[in-house]
Amino acid sequence: MNALFEKHKALLDGALDAAAKRGFWAGFAESQKSYGETGPKEGQAAYQALLDAAFELDQPSNGARIGREVSPYGQSLGITYPGAEPDSLFGAAAAAARVWSAASIETRVGIALEIVARLNQHSFLIAHAVQHTTGQAFAMAFQAGGPHAQDRALEAIAYAYAEMARLPSSVLWEKPAGKTSIRLDKDFIIVPRGTGIVIGCATFPTWNGYPAIFADLVTGNAVIVKPHPAAILPLAISVKIGREVLREAGFDPNVLLLAADEPEAPLTKHLVTDPRASLVDFTGSSAFGQWLRDNVRHALVFTEEAGVNSIVIDSTKAFKAMCQNIAFSLSLYSGQMCTAPQNIFIPRAGIETDEGHKSFEDVAAGIATSIDELLGDPARAAGILGAVQSEATLARISAARGLGRIVRDSAPLSVSGMRSATPLIVAVDAEEEAAYLEERFGPIAFVIATADTQDSIARATGSAKTRGAITAALYSADDALVAEAASAYAVAGVALSVNLTGGIYVNQSAAFSDYHVSGANPAGNACLTDTAYVAGRFRVVCVRRPAA
């Protein structure tokens, strides 16, 4: 078994080193060109072959076929997945976990790494699956759904491995007792928590799902993956690949199971309230996050929920580059990233810039104009915006138009069949909190007129504390102000990006370096990835006896 561990040891060592040092490092290349000339065609062909057919997955099933995914680009996928009863899934998972949990750490980690490497080989297939469920443009679906998600998986594996490997498997405990000593042989046994339920989301099913899946697996737990009904395929492919590797390695593949469902017959509540669920990982709405906290007290629950991300503009030495950077952040995947900004706080009296004083209106217009320029070419616009995942987002845009003065209106792209929308920017006063203090998921942003930058920062950090926030950005030419603000953002538990321009955006969260979700505000307690995210997924039991 440890052949797989040895095979991937350099990758693991790289991940361990990177997670410790937190500089840039990637386990998997993010460039499509790195994957060979035939990759794109093979990936597309593999995706096409899955359409309008039964997805083959050899796992416990009740005979039903589940799935009505429709691409945000128009076409129905026509794929069905095997239905399954929670009871049979839990039974199969527990039976498979008996052997899996008794395998060595290296065996489990080796297999997990092999699964991730195998996923990497299927990055083009997964990219198509991600694109046509989430609506992400292909380039993003490839990067975020493929290598970046695989890096997040690798990161979780590395953290969990480090925690387990730190423990000696046995020790001679020798306590002096007068002229003699008391000697005990002690064995330390890693015990998994039980069966994990991973509840996927509709926008980043692999990126948000993999860390929990792999953290659970390597710590000896079985995992039941419950995808969002609108984005089953990426996780179904991932589960299938995982099961293949498990089977090849001689394990019962039911360590990793798919629980597909449809909106009319959701399985999630059945799964998570079952006393056999020991771990629950969820990415989605705050309302369901609260429901989980209220109803699931027998399991360890990790959530990534909604938040209201902010940008505070105090001043800048690069006005145009700032507006361009913000324009891209608002446009990328049509604001459907959990890291996308929504609230842009600007002093009512305007700001100082390298282009002289800019009024509140000037700044708002600068961002709006940059969006227009960025999205002026329809093909490029589609490549940045992607499609809108859910019809509900279009309704939210319509409703948001009435919340203030429209600075830049949203409009669909003229691409047939595709559900799309460019960013809406609405201007409001800081007092109009009802407009901007709730998350309005999608390409909806507010420019908010404040008394001054102190007011802006107080509102941005205050809403992070009370409503949650995953990211925040600050533009200021005043280093002292930045230093002081950094403490306020830290207390609010929100990752802060300062003065970003050029090819790096507040939306981006890098594995091995950035902590995605701090856990210190209502946006969630699941940090991808820190020690707290993995350490409770297993426990240690000691067996001691007199030494020979």
Add this chain to the structure above:
Amino acid sequence: MNALFEKHKALLDGALDAAAKRGFWAGFAESQKSYGETGPKEGQAAYQALLDAAFELDQPSNGARIGREVSPYGQSLGITYPGAEPDSLFGAAAAAARVWSAASIETRVGIALEIVARLNQHSFLIAHAVQHTTGQAFAMAFQAGGPHAQDRALEAIAYAYAEMARLPSSVLWEKPAGKTSIRLDKDFIIVPRGTGIVIGCATFPTWNGYPAIFADLVTGNAVIVKPHPAAILPLAISVKIGREVLREAGFDPNVLLLAADEPEAPLTKHLVTDPRASLVDFTGSSAFGQWLRDNVRHALVFTEEAGVNSIVIDSTKAFKAMCQNIAFSLSLYSGQMCTAPQNIFIPRAGIETDEGHKSFEDVAAGIATSIDELLGDPARAAGILGAVQSEATLARISAARGLGRIVRDSAPLSVSGMRSATPLIVAVDAEEEAAYLEERFGPIAFVIATADTQDSIARATGSAKTRGAITAALYSADDALVAEAASAYAVAGVALSVNLTGGIYVNQSAAFSDYHVSGANPAGNACLTDTAYVAGRFRVVCVRRPAA
């Protein structure tokens, strides 16, 4: 500030090394003789000086005086503590934590280590306080309440330090981008979770309370210590000493606060349901543990609750030594340790021993006789049994007499004023689960007749899984059986001691080596101490900006 860190660095390094290797190590000597000739007298005098007086503690107070502790050895302590409103405690804690949380890791860890070292200097005083609140005999009150508790504190500090120190404070993140690169300076800021509430117990107030207090403190949180109303003094002394060190080091001592209460006006629910409570650590009943899970969903909750600990007797090569060992485990502190065994499973047909076959009755009688011998001398008996902490325990003994056939009856010691009881042993059949499957706290044990050892192990591990268990013991001369059983106990999440004889007992849990409470069964989720116990007490926030 870092002078304190340097002063105690060798101690910290020792603790870090010991926690990693898990062999025997102690930061503080457990022998009274190690503390100098004048220590005992000074400790006693210091204790006497506290009696029948107002305990001085310079912290926010509502002017009320709280406290009606009565020693299980008879006398009223006559000590009153300052009363305080939860609201003012939370306010003071939050104000103090602002500066405390911004201090360096080394500053906080140095101060925490100084507090522990200062507690160690007061071990005799604390021993008297522990004896006259918990009822422990003096020798145990000294060891468990003093150096052993201090070692558990040190262990928690070491774990928390290791987790925080692992993180770089800053890094240059440089991502290749074609011929150039994207360069970001990143700072990583440790953010405490908030205010911690530590709810003490009546039997081991310091041993069970210190790990949470110190884990919270070093990770930057303020702590409100809410002692059991019957055992305020040991934690009041500890808080007072902690506040002195904090003040000397230039910090607001309200980082560490006492919330004393009386049974008629309990504060616990007020404290833990306050949204400002971010961490709750509780040692006590399963009923209140469940109440916490049901009602405290805004805070991270760690519990140590009740469990039903077991001994399975399969066979032995040292019958007399086994009986003596079990007798001591049942007698020590009158069975009031969370690690004390309750249920002794013995095959109906008896067992094989070095003294030949022994019937079920022979084994039961062997243990009973060993208890009689152990407690034959009244002075020695008092030194082992200590006093019974609560009147309710005597009522439980009375009730337990009717649950089966009495093998050995409980009786008080003939010491005037002292509440005492020797172990009661009741024989039942394995089918009589209602008798033995609930925790009957105190000197109450059952000898339980089973079909065979497999039946015994199934029942012992089964009850650990469903009712919780912190310890288990197994006596068997069959190595293959032991190996197989070890896996079953591991799955049940209970620490297993095999074939203990001589001066080591199943009740004993050693800091730096044994994990106290696995977290893998209903006896609690708080492991003293593992990474999961400390890692969630702080979070990490990243601030990033373009590198110069």
